[in-house]
Every structure is written in structure tokens, then in C-alpha cells.
Amino acid sequence: MTNSKPGLLVPRRQALLGAAAVAASPLAKPFIANAEAAEPIKIGLLLAKTGGIAAQTEYLANGSYLALEERGNKIMGKPAELVWLDEPSPQGSQQNMRRLVQENKVAAILGGSLSSNGLAEQATAAQLKIPFVCNNAAATEMSGKNCNRYTFRLNTPVAVQAAMFAPYLMGYGKKWYFITANYAFGQDIAKSFKEILHKAGGTIAGDDSVPLNTPDYSSFILKIREAKPDMILGGVPAGDLSTFLKQWNEMGMKGKIPICEIAIGDTDIWAVGTEAATGLYTSLWWYDNPANPPEEKAMAAAYLKQYGKPAADKTWMGWVAAKSLFDAMDAVKSTKADDIIRGLESWKGGTKENPYYWRKGDHQMLLRNLVVQVKPKVTDKWNYFDVKGMVPKDVADLEKVFGDPVANGCHMT
Amino acid sequence: MLALILSQMATGLVLGGLYVLIAIGLSIIFGQLGIVNFAHGGFFALGAYFALSLYNQFGWPAVVLAPVLVGLVGMLVERTLIHRLYDKEPLISLIVTFALALMIEALLQRIYGGVGRPFSQPPILNGIYLWGPLLITKYRLAVFLLCMAILVALWAFMQFTPYGRILRAGSRDPEMVGLLGIRLPRVLTAVFGLGCALAGIAGVLAAPLWTVIPAMSEMAIMPAFVVVVIGGLGSFAGAVIAGLLVGVVSALTVQFEPDAANAVMYVFMAIVLLLRPRGLLGERWERFE
Numbered sequence: 164m165t166n167s168k169p170g171l172l173v174p175r176r177q178a179l180l181g182a183a184a185v186a187a188s189p190l191a192k193p194f195i196a197n198a199e200a201a202e203p204i205k206i207g208l209l210l211a212k213t214g215g216i217a218a219q220t221e222y223l224a225n226g227s228y229l230a231l232e233e234r235g236n237k238i239m240g241k242p243a244e245l246v247w248l249d250e251p252s253p254q255g256s257q258q259n260m261r262r263l264v265q266e267n268k269v270a271a272i273l274g275g276s277l278s279s280n281g282l283a284e285q286a287t288a289a290q291l292k293i294p295f296v297c298n299n300a301a302a303t304e305m306s307g308k309n310c311n312r313y314t315f316r317l318n319t320p321v322a323v324q325a326a327m328f329a330p331y332l333m334g335y336g337k338k339w340y341f342i343t344a345n346y347a348f349g350q351d352i353a354k355s356f357k358e359i360l361h362k363a364g365g366t367i368a369g370d371d372s373v374p375l376n377t378p379d380y381s382s383f384i385l386k387i388r389e390a391k392p393d394m395i396l397g398g399v400p401a402g403d404l405s406t407f408l409k410q411w412n413e414m415g416m417k418g419k420i421p422i423c424e425i426a427i428g429d430t431d432i433w434a435v436g437t438e439a440a441t442g443l444y445t446s447l448w449w450y451d452n453p454a455n456p457p458e459e460k461a462m463a464a465a466y467l468k469q470y471g472k473p474a475a476d477k478t479w480m481g482w483v484a485a486k487s488l489f490d491a492m493d494a495v496k497s498t499k500a501d502d503i504i505r506g507l508e509s510w511k512g513g514t515k516e517n518p519y520y521w522r523k524g525d526h527q528m529l530l531r532n533l534v535v536q537v538k539p540k541v542t543d544k545w546n547y548f549d550v551k552g553m554v555p556k557d558v559a560d561l562e563k564v565f566g567d568p569v570a571n572g573c574h575m576t
Numbered sequence: 577m578l579a580l581i582l583s584q585m586a587t588g589l590v591l592g593g594l595y596v597l598i599a600i601g602l603s604i605i606f607g608q609l610g611i612v613n614f615a616h617g618g619f620f621a622l623g624a625y626f627a628l629s630l631y632n633q634f635g636w637p638a639v640v641l642a643p644v645l646v647g648l649v650g651m652l653v654e655r656t657l658i659h660r661l662y663d664k665e666p667l668i669s670l671i672v673t674f675a676l677a678l679m680i681e682a683l684l685q686r687i688y689g690g691v692g693r694p695f696s697q698p699p700i701l702n703g704i705y706l707w708g709p710l711l712i713t714k715y716r717l718a719v720f721l722l723c724m725a726i727l728v729a730l731w732a733f734m735q736f737t738p739y740g741r742i743l744r745a746g747s748r749d750p751e752m753v754g755l756l757g758i759r760l761p762r763v764l765t766a767v768f769g770l771g772c773a774l775a776g777i778a779g780v781l782a783a784p785l786w787t788v789i790p791a792m793s794e795m796a797i798m799p800a801f802v803v804v805v806i807g808g809l810g811s812f813a814g815a816v817i818a819g820l821l822v823g824v825v826s827a828l829t830v831q832f833e834p835d836a837a838n839a840v841m842y843v844f845m846a847i848v849l850l851l852r853p854r855g856l857l858g859e860r861w862e863r864f865e
């Protein structure tokens with residue numbers, strides 16, 4: 164039972180109030196428009212929050228936030244913010260990417276901490292027509308046969324890193340033992356280096372494909388010890404590499420057989436400890452590299468001041484991926500996908516002597532890699548590496564080393 | 577090849593010893609409280625992190641203090657949360673302890689960050705033993721011996737002390753124990769604390785071997801569940817036998833089929849459950865039927 168009078172659907176007082184509100188609505192328009200103007204530009208951050216890779220994503224995220232803070236938390240002169248969602252699995256990452264686009268209305272997305280996630284996310288980016296700057300995944304296909312015009316990939320593809328790293332490895336001998344993780348990243352490493360070893364006339368002393376998150380490597384280490392290889396070619400990611408190196412040292416193997424791997428993170432080595440760390444690796448950036456340009460030195464100093472510890476390679480990767488996106492948006496003054504893509508394709512970073520940029524043909528970042536080696540005696544809990552060289556040696560060889568996009572299988576659509 | 581297989585079996589036994597220690601606390605908590613504690617891996621990780629933090633303050637005594645602290649945290653959790661689950665559906669305890677596991681991991685990540693922390697064994701335990709073809713590290717041997725000593729002490733405590741008798745009786749017929757004038761709630765708090773402390777000891781011992789990261793809890797919880805299920809829920813001896821078997825089977829699988837090294841324990845569990853649904857030494861408990 165209601166109090167309204169029969170025959171009148173809306174009580175007279177409410178009808179009057181409603182009419183008054185409709186009549187007055189134009190008066191409110193400027194305030195609504197102002198509220199829209201104050202709505203920040205949102206950029207999605209899609210990085211794992213838990214699991215073994217979280218050690219790296221912490222730095223990737225910090226680098227991304229630092230890039231935004233450096234410009235006063237503004238893009239195109241408007242307030243901007245990062246919205247960070249998790250990457251629990253390839254499927255979960257795709258769902259969260261949809262949430263970022265459909266619920267949070269982000270203009271672009273940064274992320275892709277693992278190759279398996281990155282591959283899934285780049286397909287979703289193409290479906291959703293959203294610019295996706297992948298800041299960590301290294302699987303070769305991402306800028307090869309799986310490339311698409313919405314995805315920009317920062318990390319150097321596994322096959323390219325393998326080709327650049329190979330001359331350093333041949334000095335150890337040609338009898339290699341492969342220990343690689345049994346998912347996209349590890350399989351890619353095994354395939355690329357086996358091709359190189361085969362061409363060089365080398366032999367495979369052993370080939371173990373290891374499950375992710377293996378807590379105990381002692382049985383694998385016993386096999387390696389028995390096989391007596393010249394060198395170990397690793398392809399185990401993040402925390403798994405730390406565990407392997409700890410147990411390698413614990414079983415008295417450190418210094419007996421060289422360990423080499425590509426695309427490691429500084430955090431993987433920091434977790435090992437000064438006594439157990441060993442190996443020769445490729446990396447994209449090292450905070451103590453004297454060749455770092457002033458802008459990157461300033462970023463590293465800001466990071467040290469804010470977090471009380473040195474910036475890792477992943478900090479730089481998070482920072483440069485985000486910076487290139489924000490710079491691109493500033494340049495094109497637009498949040499539309501096509502404009503952002505155009506802006507990213509024109510973006511350039513680094514110095515004249517050592518530039519890096521997104522290649523138009525496959526949206527792969529072309530940049531020189533570092534070859535780093537753990538110091539013979541580590542005395543500082545952060546400063547583990549000596550930089551052995553930059554590859555390719557001549558910056559003019561960048562295009563050649565990364566290969567032709569079409570020959571790599573990329574047919575941009 | 578025979579020499580390598582023997583080495584792998586020795587390595588597997590040592591790994592199995594650690595699995596037993598992780599699993600035994602889980603088994604005790606289920607056996608006495610009827611709670612399937614998904615947060616057990618979280619207490620394992622807490623042990624490693626507490627040792628890490630306390631080591632900076634107290635040096636090596638931290639390895640003793642850390643499990644005690646984990647036990648105290650466990651008792652606090654039981655008093656505030658777990659005791660509300662005793663008369664509830666088992667599914668609720670699964671969900672609550674799963675949420676607790678996520679919370680502990682998130683908390684560790686918040687406090688310590690996601691980056692792994694280095695933690696080395698005592699220098700006195702550096703080095704390896706080589707007996708013919710057998711290779712074993714001093715630290716792993718020490719871990720194995722310590723695990724066995726703890727298990728023997730625990731068994732003796734349960735079998736020969738009045739407190740142990742109360743625990744065993746309480747697990748079978750809590751009402752009768754209550755009618756005899758024993759304050760069972762306090763006993764249950766202590767049991768939960770003991771289970772967590774055992775997970776904490778395992779965490780401390782694993783810290784020099786594994787990477788100390790918040791996600792190490794996930795690496796511990798699944799083998800622990802497999803061991804408890806294979807051994808028989810709540811069975812002490814079953815967990816010991818199952819843990820050692822899982823360690824040896826995993827090590828031998830690495831030798832012949834490394835891809836399947838992690839999956840083999842689940843296959844082994846499936847086979848055992850098909851042949852003996854209550855596990856190797858599982859008994860029929862009216863309370864849980």
C-alpha cells in the first residue's frame with residue numbers, strides 16, 4: 164500500500180521537483196564538463212603481483228611509476244595515473260587486460276612479465292585494439308610470427324640475444340649441457356642455442372627440460388657433474404635461476420663448470436648472495452655501467468634516493484617502456500590508439516652513439532645488449548657484475564643483428 | 577650408471593626428509609583438529625623470513641628463535657580464527673585457510689618485497705662428502721639427520737608423555753576427553769602452534785637451499801599435501817614413509833625423465849589412491865566419516 168493518490172502515477176510534489184531539476188540541468192553542465200576534464204588519463208599496468216617473477220615485476224612497476232613521477236604525474240599536461248592489475252596466468256592476464264580496457268578505460272597498457280603471459284596478452288591487445296608495450300617478455304615469436312600493430316616489445320628476442328651472445332660462449336668449448344625451463348622462454352632458448360651449437364659443430368652433453376618453480380636442483384646437478392660438459396647453457400627464469408645457483412654452490416660446483424644464460428634479471432643474482440653468485444649473462448642495462456647516458460644516471464640516482472637501493476635492469480625496462488609511451492602520447496597529443504602507435508613508431512631514446520627505438524616493421528625495440536659477468540669476488544651486496552662488452556659491437560649492425568621483420572615472420576596487420 | 581642412481585637415491589632421501597618435516601605439521605593439524613590447513617606453506621615461508629630478520633639481530637640463535645615465533649603466530653591465528661572453524665563444514669576451513677595463505681604471502685611481499693633474499697648455511701656446514709660414487713653436501717646431511725631427530729622426538733612425545741596421550745585421545749574422541757576434565761581448547765591451540773612451528777623449522781632449514789621469496793610457500797604446500805595424502809591423512813608413520821618415497825621417486829625421475837620431475841609425485845599419489853583410497857597407512861576415523 165502506498166500514500167499516492169489514485170489516478171496520479173507520480174505525486175505532484177515529486178513531479179515538480181523533477182521538472183525543476185530538468186530545467187536547471189544546463190546550469191550544472193560546466194561543472195560536469197570540469198569533472199570530465201579532471202578525470203585522469205589512465206594507463207594500465209599488467210604485471211604479476213605474486214609468484215617467482217614478482218621479484219622482477221616489483222622493479223618493472225617501480226620503473227614505470229618513476230617515469231610518470233618524473234613528468235609530474237601528467238601526460239599531455241593532464242593528470243595521469245597507472246592502474247595495476249595482476250597477471251596470475253596467461254588466461255587470467257587476458258581477463259585482466261579486458262578489465263583494464265572495458266572497466267578502467269585505459270588508453271594503453273604496459274606489462275607482460277613472462278613470455279607465456281606476453282604472448283597471450285598481445286593477441287588480446289590486437290582484439291581490443293589497445294596499444295600494448297610489453298616491457299619484459301623475450302619469446303622470439305612476439306615480434307616474429309605473432310607480431311601485430313598494437314604490440315611493442317622491449318626485450319631483445321631470445322634468438323637475437325643467442326646470436327649476439329654466441330661468440331662469447333665458444334671460448335668455453337663446444338660441449339654444452341642445456342638446462343632450460345619447460346615453457347615458452349626456456350624452449351625458445353634451447354631451440355636457438357641448439358641451432359647455434361649445431362652450426363658450430365658442437366655436441367650436446369645433456370639436455371634437461373625443467374618444470375617451473377622447481378625447488379630442488381640437486382638431482383639435475385648430479386647429472387651435470389657426471390656429464391662433464393665444457394659449459395652449462397641455462398634457460399631457467401627468475402627465482403628458479405637463483406635457486407639453481409645457490410644449490411650449484413652448495414654442491415661444490417661453483418667455479419668448476421661455467422654457467423651462461425641470456426635475459427636474466429639483476430634481482431635473480433641479488434637473491435643468490437655474494438658467495439654463491441657466478442656466471443656470464445646478457446642484460447639490457449646495468450646501473451654501474453660507466454657508459455650509461457646522463458638521463459639514465461639521473462633515473463638511477465632518483466631510484467636510489469626513493470627506494471634506498473640501486474635500480475635494477477628491470478627498473479630501466481619498466482622506466483623506458485613507460486617513458487616512450489608517455490613521450491609518444493605527449494608528441495601526438497592524443498589518447499587514440501592509432502595516434503599512440505604513430506607516436507611510438509617515431510620515438511627515439513638513448514644517445515646518438517647508443518640509440519634505441521621501436522622499429523616500424525615489427526614494433527621491436529632495437530638496442531644493444533650488455534654482456535656481464537659476475538665479479539670473481541663480490542664485496543658489495545648490489546655490485547655483482549663487470550661489463551664485458553656491448554653487442555653488437557658496432558651500433559650500425561643493429562638492424563642486421565635483429566634481422567629483417569618479414570624474414571623473421573612478422574607480417575604487420 | 578648404478579653409481580649415479582645410488583647418488584640420486586641418496587639425494588632423494590635428503591629431499592624427502594625435508595618434505596616429511598613440512599608435511600608432518602600438516603598431518604598433525606589435520607589429525608588432531610580436523611582442519612585441512614592450506615596456510616601451512618605460509619607458515620613455512622614465515623619460518624624462513626623470521627630466521628632472516630632475527631639473524632641480523634641475534635646471529636645463529638635465530639634459527640631456533642624463528643620456529644618458536646612461527647609457533648606463537650600459529651597459536652594466535654588459532655585463537656582468533658581457526659577455533660571458529662571446528663564445528664563448521666570442512667569446505668569453510670579450506671576456504672578460510674586458503675585466504676590466510678594468500679594473506680601471509682601478500683604480507684611478506686608487502687614487508688620484504690618480492691625480491692629473493694640471500695641466506696647462507698653456517699660456514700661449518702660448507703662443503704661436500706664424497707664416498708665412492710656418492711656425493712652429499714654437509715648441509716643436506718645435517719638437515720636430514722636433524723629432520724630424523726625431530727621426527728623421533730615428536731613420535732616419543734606423542735607415544736610416551738601424558739600430553740601426547742591427551743592429544744591422541746582428543747583426536748579420536750574430543751567429547752570424552754572434555755568430560756574427563758581436560759580443557760581441550762587449550763590443547764588444540766597448542767597443537768596448531770606445534771604444527772606451525774614444525775613448518776617454521778622446515779622453512780628455516782630450506783632457506784639456505786631454496787630462494788627465500790614470498791612465493792616459496794607455494795613450492796612447499798603442494799608436496800606437503802601429496803605426502804600427507806599418500807601417507808594417509810593424519811598418519812604420522814604414513815607421512816614419514818610417503819615423504820621419503822616422494823623424494824626418491826622425484827630424484828630418480830630427474831635422472832630418466834626430467835620433464836616429469838614435478839608431475840611424478842601426483843602420478844604416484846593417483847596410483848596409491850587407486851590402490852588404497854585412505855593412503856598407505858590411513859585408518860578409518862569415525863570422527864571424519
